[in-house]
Amino acid sequence: MIADTALKRPNPEELLRKVQAEEQNQGRGRLKIFLGYAAGVGKSVRMLDEGRRRRERGEDVVVGATQLHVAPEVAKRLERMEVIPLRVLAGVPTMDTERILKRRPQVCLIDGLAYDNPPGSRHLHRWQDAQQLLQAGISVITTVNLQYIEEYKEEVERIRGRRVAESVPQAFLNLADEIEVVDAPPDSCRGEESEAGAGDVARRQLELAQLREIALLVAADVVERQLEKYLEQHGLEQTWGTRERFLLWITPGADAQAMIASGQRNAQRFHGEWFVVYVLNRRTTAERQVALERNLALARQAGARIEALEGSNPVNTILRFARSHGITQIFVPRTFRESWRSRIFGDVVDELIRKADGIDVRVFPQ
Amino acid sequence: MRDAPRGGQLKIFLGYAAGVGKTYRMLEEAHELKRGGADVVVGYLEAHGRKDTIARAEGLEFVPRRKIEYRGVLFEEMDTAAVLARHPQYCLVDEFAHTNVPGSEHAKRWEDVHQILEAGIHVLTTMNVQHLESLNDQVWQFTGVRVRETIPDWVVQQADEVVMVDLPPQALLNRLKRGAIYPPEKAQTALQNFFKESTLVALRELALRQTAHEIDVRYSTPSASGQPIIAGSPAAAAGHDKILIVVTADPASAALIRRDKRVTDYLRAECFAVFVGRHADLRDLQPYEREAVEKHLNFARNLHIETRILEGEDVAETLIAFARLHGITQIFLARSRPPSGLIAVRPDLVRRVVRLARDIQVTIVADRRRNPIPGIQQQT
Numbered sequence: 001m002i003a004d005t006a007l008k009r010p011n012p013e014e015l016l017r018k019v020q021a022e023e024q025n026q027g028r029g030r031l032k033i034f035l036g037y038a039a040g041v042g043k044s045v046r047m048l049d050e051g052r053r054r055r056e057r058g059e060d061v062v063v064g065a066t067q068l069h070v071a072p073e074v075a076k077r078l079e080r081m082e083v084i085p086l087r088v089l090a091g092v093p094t095m096d097t098e099r100i101l102k103r104r105p106q107v108c109l110i111d112g113l114a115y116d117n118p119p120g121s122r123h124l125h126r127w128q129d130a131q132q133l134l135q136a137g138i139s140v141i142t143t144v145n146l147q148y149i150e151e152y153k154e155e156v157e158r159i160r161g162r163r164v165a166e167s168v169p170q171a172f173l174n175l176a177d178e179i180e181v182v183d184a185p186p187d188s189c190r191g192e193e194s195e196a197g198a199g200d201v202a203r204r205q206l207e208l209a210q211l212r213e214i215a216l217l218v219a220a221d222v223v224e225r226q227l228e229k230y231l232e233q234h235g236l237e238q239t240w241g242t243r244e245r246f247l248l249w250i251t252p253g254a255d256a257q258a259m260i261a262s263g264q265r266n267a268q269r270f271h272g273e274w275f276v277v278y279v280l281n282r283r284t285t286a287e288r289q290v291a292l293e294r295n296l297a298l299a300r301q302a303g304a305r306i307e308a309l310e311g312s313n314p315v316n317t318i319l320r321f322a323r324s325h326g327i328t329q330i331f332v333p334r335t336f337r338e339s340w341r342s343r344i345f346g347d348v349v350d351e352l353i354r355k356a357d358g359i360d361v362r363v364f365p366q
Numbered sequence: 367m368r369d370a371p372r373g374g375q376l377k378i379f380l381g382y383a384a385g386v387g388k389t390y391r392m393l394e395e396a397h398e399l400k401r402g403g404a405d406v407v408v409g410y411l412e413a414h415g416r417k418d419t420i421a422r423a424e425g426l427e428f429v430p431r432r433k434i435e436y437r438g439v440l441f442e443e444m445d446t447a448a449v450l451a452r453h454p455q456y457c458l459v460d461e462f463a464h465t466n467v468p469g470s471e472h473a474k475r476w477e478d479v480h481q482i483l484e485a486g487i488h489v490l491t492t493m494n495v496q497h498l499e500s501l502n503d504q505v506w507q508f509t510g511v512r513v514r515e516t517i518p519d520w521v522v523q524q525a526d527e528v529v530m531v532d533l534p535p536q537a538l539l540n541r542l543k544r545g546a547i548y549p550p551e552k553a554q555t556a557l558q559n560f561f562k563e564s565t566l567v568a569l570r571e572l573a574l575r576q577t578a579h580e581i582d583v584r585y586s587t588p589s590a591s592g593q594p595i596i597a598g599s600p601a602a603a604a605g606h607d608k609i610l611i612v613v614t615a616d617p618a619s620a621a622l623i624r625r626d627k628r629v630t631d632y633l634r635a636e637c638f639a640v641f642v643g644r645h646a647d648l649r650d651l652q653p654y655e656r657e658a659v660e661k662h663l664n665f666a667r668n669l670h671i672e673t674r675i676l677e678g679e680d681v682a683e684t685l686i687a688f689a690r691l692h693g694i695t696q697i698f699l700a701r702s703r704p705p706s707g708l709i710a711v712r713p714d715l716v717r718r719v720v721r722l723a724r725d726i727q728v729t730i731v732a733d734r735r736r737n738p739i740p741g742i743q744q745q746t
Contacts, residue, residue, distance in 0.1 A: 177536075178537065179534065183529055185527040205585075213578045216575070216577050216578035219574050220578065224571050226567055242508075242575060265633075271578065350720075353701065353716060357733075360729055361729070361730045363727065365723060365725045
């Protein structure tokens, strides 16, 4: 359990694997996803416009799947595209993957990624069909609605009070070479089911705003992963973060409750990440281990990621971890009893403040 | 939804770089409004010679620009008086962060926009995330570019809607290389500066998070931010932060204020900026120090932070006494630097405040100003 994760560096084998993975990716089609937070924000139109532009530039583009109900502005755009019709299987219209593979376009547009295929299909889900197209070297441009992302279904359900059956895993989104957010304020969402009465409009607006916020944050996370990948591939060290990341340095003697509550709240407000970290060394006695465990239990309860570090100089160990994890703020407790031990700890806080170049340090009263 | 002291509504199209399509989206919306029967005019459009943008502006009514001569050069600015006289329902104003040429009525275009809004005219406008004042240091940190034209965060927060105009960086770079954004020589320079892929990805992430935050501010429970701190209030209620920023003559104060503004916004906290000196009128300071302190306090006020000058012999003790009296939960300090140069910061201020603060959190804010890389000229 004790591991100094901060020391992890890519070794030559890892680098080789990375290069090989990139080479493998070369035969693969490119995946682009238009992400929206509700029906009617304009995902289909944006996707079809991109398809048309690519065709004008000489790419071979087909439409592999359309929505079952086509809005007028979408229908108008479909007229000018080559559409491979859905095939009806067990009474369910389904994307005709075999035919697309046989047709072998450069680019296939799939409107609505989150459909389940009827029993008897090769794949259960449409996103798996998309994956097959990508593997066959066909680029895929597709649309997806936030409420269908597996990992966010629960949150969306809490907001909308409604659950959808189909879903796409976040891992598939992470495969995307490009993700584009289709953002529009809630009042421009046409096409949403209008079962709500006039009195519900305000509530509906609030729901949509919450969904919109989540969609933007989902996209930000995917973008952040792309940035990390880019920096890694180009051998660049990430020294900045556009996302706030909090490191809570927990010590055995600390009254950690206020710090943990604050860390949790800050992470929520900033939509950031937070880590609870402690440093062990040879001097850590059993008694202090017990005290530490108490604090860690609190952190675990609050949902923190807990990391154990080992190092002879605690400040350097903490800062090494902080730098490799893009930490923007370090929370540290301070004791005021004028015992020799607390005086030494006080020096540790001073040392941290002095050395924490580029990172904020927040000292917590005890 | 928002408390609107003005008549008109403001909608901002937010992007992360030139060429993502902000102006285009704004023009599309203008056409849609016009089709719906609204009276729409263009107050100012910056097409940068882009063909698709110019084509999209066709059919819209333009209010002629105003020509202003400055040092023998003729500049064109939005003619705010003419927009007001024309009094449409909607007015398009490109480049919200623009600084007007000296001799204009307002220093900043966003001030013109406020005047138009006050007249009951709705405004559509465009800006990039890097123009937000509170992000200035962070953007400098990862782009090496100090953005000069900034907008105070509260101006953006007062907008009724903020819409993200998104485009993946790869697509943006392709557009740049095709010459769709800048003419070739400018495109080359751009590729070496703002338009590096890693920079674009970071800026885009920033814009996505900022837009999410703008939605959060508008649609979640009303915040207490912006309200003055009530003197003598007891310790803050659980979860409610009151932040005190310590401003000095040190240039790091500006970065400290920006950083604090960001934290205050996200935590929906209340915020105070103070300078501690021997005399309230700063008469014991050197003129350049006094000027720096006044500049920093002014800057805080521009960001809608309450400011005060505290009188006291001992900086740390005066701060703590003030903090106790006002129920401050967090003190923001810049990191003391070794007292080199003319402005000597008391090297032990941080240590003393941390020791005296007892029941108050103390945040020592990092110096995010990038160390210039030797041999590389910083772009501005």
